[in-house]
Amino acid sequence: MENIIQILKSGGTILYPTDTIWGIGCDATNIDAINKIFEIKKREKNKSMIILVENEKRLQDLVDVPEMAWEIIDLSEKPVTIVYENPRGLPKELLADDGSIGIRLVKNDFCKKLITKLNKPLVSTSANFSGEKSPLKFSNISQEMIDLVDYAVEENREVVSKYSGSSVIKIWSDNRIKVLRE
Template sequence: MQNLIDTLKSGGTILYPTDTIWGIGCDATNIDAINKIFEIKKREKNKSMIILVESEKRLQDLVEVPEMAWEIMDLSEKPVTIVYDNPKGLPKELLADDGSIGIRLIKDNYLKKLIGKLNKPLVSTSANLSGDKSPLKFSDINQEIINSVDAVAEENHEKISEYSGSSVIRLWKDGRVKVLRE
């Protein structure tokens, strides 16, 4: 894990198992690293990416968390990404056109340790070329992706993900809620 942390801190990109599928990640405050992920995935820059945080405090440092968000996170059995308005301290390159950002407060211990040691939010986007199927296990990942990142996690290569992605729920300041992905 230390090689992943060193890579992230030096502005590199990593391939790692998330609480859902395998992901490509970087320090969510590093614009150059974020742009590199867009290049690796051959993804249009107007498609936003989500970030992972390991603690309620880090989440609250980034966004104003409505009561409804806490309830959704508590009740959800599968990992849930919530899209919030007006994040603080994140580069515009990460945000959707409307200025929102998807953030997942993770429960997975491996990720909590990784993000905690990085001490910054972590970008998470599926480890596939744009338009390809999301990788449920390491062996599903395109070799081009593996060759493009700066470091690859050594953990969980045999594990098959229980989830093909997180639920995604959009919350607005005025209390509106919309499920974007079950």
């Protein structure tokens, strides 16, 4: 784990198992690392990426969390990414065109431990090239992708995710909601 943290702190990128699919990640406060992920994925910069946080405090440090968001987080059995308005302390490179950000409060132990040790939010985007299918397990990731990142995490390589992605729900400060992905 310490090796992974050092890579992230030095601006590196990793392949890692999330609570849904395998993802590419980096320190969500490091603009150079974020740009590296856009390059690796061959992704247009106007397509925002989400971030993962390990606890409610970190989430509240980054955004004002509407009451409806807490209810959805508490009641959802499937991992859920919520798109919030007006984030604080995050690079503009991570934000959508309207200034919003998708954030998922992770529930799985590996991601919680990783983010806690990094002590910063973690970028998460599927470990595939733009337009390709998202990898449910490590063996679904192309060798080219593996070669482009700085480190591929060893944990949970054979585990197959039961989720092909998280639900994505946009919540406005007035508690209006819109489901962007089931």
